[in-house]
Amino acid sequence: MKSLAEAENARFVADRPRSAALSEQARRTMPRGVPMAWMDDLYDHPPVWIAGGEGATFTDVDGHTYLDMYVADMSAFCGHAPPPVVEAVAARIALGNQFLLPNEDAIVVSEHLAARYGLPKWQFTLSATQANTEVIRLARALTGREIVLLFDGKYHGELDTTLVVSEDGQIVPEMAGLAQSIPGQARVIPFNDVAALEAALAPEDVALVLAEPAMTNVGFLLPVDGYHDELRRLTREAGTLLGFDETHSLVCAYAGFTRDLGLDPDFLTLGKSIAAGVPLATYGMREEIAALIAQPEEARHASGVVVDEVSTGGTLFGNALSMAAGRAALLEVLTEEAFARTAELGERMGNGLRDAIANAGLPWSVVQYGSHACYFFVPEPPTHGAASRAADDPALRALIRVFMANRGVWESGWWLGPTVSIAHTAADVDRYLEVFGELLAEIA
Numbered sequence: 001m002k003s004l005a006e007a008e009n010a011r012f013v014a015d016r017p018r019s020a021a022l023s024e025q026a027r028r029t030m031p032r033g034v035p036m037a038w039m040d041d042l043y044d045h046p047p048v049w050i051a052g053g054e055g056a057t058f059t060d061v062d063g064h065t066y067l068d069m070y071v072a073d074m075s076a077f078c079g080h081a082p083p084p085v086v087e088a089v090a091a092r093i094a095l096g097n098q099f100l101l102p103n104e105d106a107i108v109v110s111e112h113l114a115a116r117y118g119l120p121k122w123q124f125t126l127s128a129t130q131a132n133t134e135v136i137r138l139a140r141a142l143t144g145r146e147i148v149l150l151f152d153g154k155y156h157g158e159l160d161t162t163l164v165v166s167e168d169g170q171i172v173p174e175m176a177g178l179a180q181s182i183p184g185q186a187r188v189i190p191f192n193d194v195a196a197l198e199a200a201l202a203p204e205d206v207a208l209v210l211a212e213p214a215m216t217n218v219g220f221l222l223p224v225d226g227y228h229d230e231l232r233r234l235t236r237e238a239g240t241l242l243g244f245d246e247t248h249s250l251v252c253a254y255a256g257f258t259r260d261l262g263l264d265p266d267f268l269t270l271g272k273s274i275a276a277g278v279p280l281a282t283y284g285m286r287e288e289i290a291a292l293i294a295q296p297e298e299a300r301h302a303s304g305v306v307v308d309e310v311s312t313g314g315t316l317f318g319n320a321l322s323m324a325a326g327r328a329a330l331l332e333v334l335t336e337e338a339f340a341r342t343a344e345l346g347e348r349m350g351n352g353l354r355d356a357i358a359n360a361g362l363p364w365s366v367v368q369y370g371s372h373a374c375y376f377f378v379p380e381p382p383t384h385g386a387a388s389r390a391a392d393d394p395a396l397r398a399l400i401r402v403f404m405a406n407r408g409v410w411e412s413g414w415w416l417g418p419t420v421s422i423a424h425t426a427a428d429v430d431r432y433l434e435v436f437g438e439l440l441a442e443i444a
């Protein structure tokens with residue numbers, strides 16, 4: 001396997017001289033030669049530089065076209081350059097895009113979200129990180145408590161409160177540069193473990209459980225039967241609010257797991273793909289929570305004084321361009337009919353992955369729900385973060401990605417798994433499975 005990986009990595013680099021030259025130039029003015037560190041972090045091979053994208057594919061500056069199964073970490077689920085969004089964005093920018101005042105697209109979008117996801121009130125930000133930041137503040141203001149309960153293997157964005165992990169029973173900051181005091185604001189437990197949940201909520205000091213209904217950042221972990229009923233029951237009993245973060249998992253069903261599983265959260269966060277990757281995120285909330293965003297007794301007219309208003313907002317949040325893109329994406333691209341099609345293709349992909357694995361005689365497993373799937377290098381799919389991490393094989397993952405990239409397929413990162421976008425066809429799924437089969441034949 002090592003020599004195959006070396007050969008594939010050498011081929012990848014040799015075939016991409018223009019990307020290499022741009023990286024070299026970029027390193028003079030940007031750390032790691034990229035505008036945002038993840039663009040280098042996410043891959044073991046060097047990043048490719050992009051020329052453009054259309055539908056289910058994108059093309060790099062060396063002329064390689066890739067079938068996109070990673071869909072930019074779910075943010076390109078609408079496909080690249082979906083025509084309704086291209087037209088809406090072009091029309092909006094010509095009319096002006098930033099006023100710090102509302103326009104009618106916001107009403108259309110919020111009414112659509114309310115009808116689709118079942119929560120009555122919505123606020124908008126530019127990223128899911130910012131949406132979750134505001135959800136946590138509102139939950140703290142409403143409950144008078146500080147602690148947020150999270151599941152091991154979660155990712156909810158680059159906000160300090162959730163960038164913690166449990167290490168030898170201690171909560172510690174997950175990365176450098178975070179305050180040593182943030183672990184006091186969070187608790188981390190395993191997903192799908194009712195006893196751990198009960199124990200974590202028992203002190204009645206948790207403001208909010210923030211969770212993906214099915215975890216997507218440590219493999220794809222589905223909830224076990226009955227878990228969500230217990231989660232809702234126990235949070236209510238403990239006076240804790242429940243926020244679902246469907247930033248990723250919204251691709252799995254027309255109204256997410258929230259509607260598919262009949263869930264009843266207090267908050268719901270959405271982002272990434274809801275405006276086809278144009279910066280827009282949002283959170284829905286119950287009426288009584290929305291009342292907290294009402295006019296305060298003393299509004300913030302001057303910096304430097306304390307007011308009783310929950311801290312939310314940003315100059316560019318809810319801007320006209322984001323709302324126009326969101327309106328076009330939600331109403332014209334992310335339709336019920338499109339979700340029905342991606343679910344069918346997702347099933348084709350899931351079944352094809354299982355068949356290829358069985359044909360190769362490998363002891364691997366596959367989880368699939370709607371458009372999204374994930375394969376694990378163990379016979380039984382994990383149900384919590386620690387088991388999923390233990391099942392990972394980083395060297396094998398790196399080989400899979402570079403092998404597929406060399407054959408025109410952009411595979412997903414290990415924490416996520418492949419996704420069929422709205423733009424994919426059955427032929428695209430079959431092409432993906434063909435390359436996956438070639439890879440298994442090499443490594444089996």
Ligand SMILES: Cc1ncc(COP(=O)(O)O)c(C=O)c1O
Nearest residue numbers: 127128129155156157245247248
């Ligand atoms: C579940 C979930 N929530 C929130 C985020 C943060 O999204 P953003 O980077 O757009 O702020 C992510 C990003 O991967 C995510 O997976």
